[in-house]
Amino acid sequence: MIPAELMTWLRQHGQRLTPQRLYILAAVHHAVECLTAEEIHALVQPSMPTVDIATVYRTLNWLHQIGLVAPIEGIDGRMRYEYHGDGALHHHLVCRQCGTMLRIDPEVSAELATALVRQHAFHLDHHLALPGRCEACAGQNDEAERS
């Protein structure tokens, strides 16, 4: 379920490996998209019905601190979490209408990052979730306005 080298890495770093933590780590690890704490909680429930949402939050914070998970703020107030074994950040576009998350072309991200450093000496260091309208929803709105 979880790669052996990850397990040894965790053990070597003196972190306690409780079943809760492993289930939660597995959930984010296998997730295709970013999950909210509640979603992760729901995913872990079947295997461990007693896990509390507080433990999910605590574990996600821990995973964030040791650099395995990146917290992402979505369109609503809720935080989402994404597995992030290697250090490379990749950014998202979030449609405010249908909620779809697209990954931004790394080249575009890189261009933006360099432009900001050049113009403002500012260093992006966090995940970005840029709100807007995806192709489909933008099209729908055009139709609606036309009618």
Add this chain to the structure above:
Amino acid sequence: MIPAELMTWLRQHGQRLTPQRLYILAAVHHAVECLTAEEIHALVQPSMPTVDIATVYRTLNWLHQIGLVAPIEGIDGRMRYEYHGDGALHHHLVCRQCGTMLRIDPEVSAELATALVRQHAFHLDHHLALPGRCEACAGQNDEAERS
């Protein structure tokens, strides 16, 4: 305090002009940077001690709906509000260490917007507040890491 043409515009649009609304509008109008609801509330207090925070929120929503104010999500969970008479959005950089907000060079914003349309057919339609480190704080961190 508030431009006459703005007053007439509001009146013409059939909006009720209560003293609370005028004070709140004045507060965001004169603010140099984006303010939280609490900050606006504090600014209005001296002139109108009875104003409730709920009224501030309701008024800010109203101002947002009629397009005079843009809500901006900062680094913490709190919303910030910025006066926005003309329709042009301008984006910000938010330093996660000292909290400073810089305005992004419009050219950089425009480049990003076109790149996203070109690559992903995605239309940014919201204010952006990009998190990272400003020049000063990035410098401090370099020093800290070196020692």
Add this chain to the structure above:
DNA sequence: ATGCTTGCAAACGGTTTGCAGCAGT
């Protein structure tokens, strides 16, 4: 006079925390 707006207070939802007991090392 009408009905939108306000103040008050209570609810809300996501997240955090205090604490006693449990479990990984």
Add this chain to the structure above:
DNA sequence: ACTGCTGCAAACCGTTTGCAAGCAT
């Protein structure tokens, strides 16, 4: 055995909402 993690429940904080009274029109 020690220490830190977990479950539970309650607190927290920004924001929203229901309601009766008030006020702009």
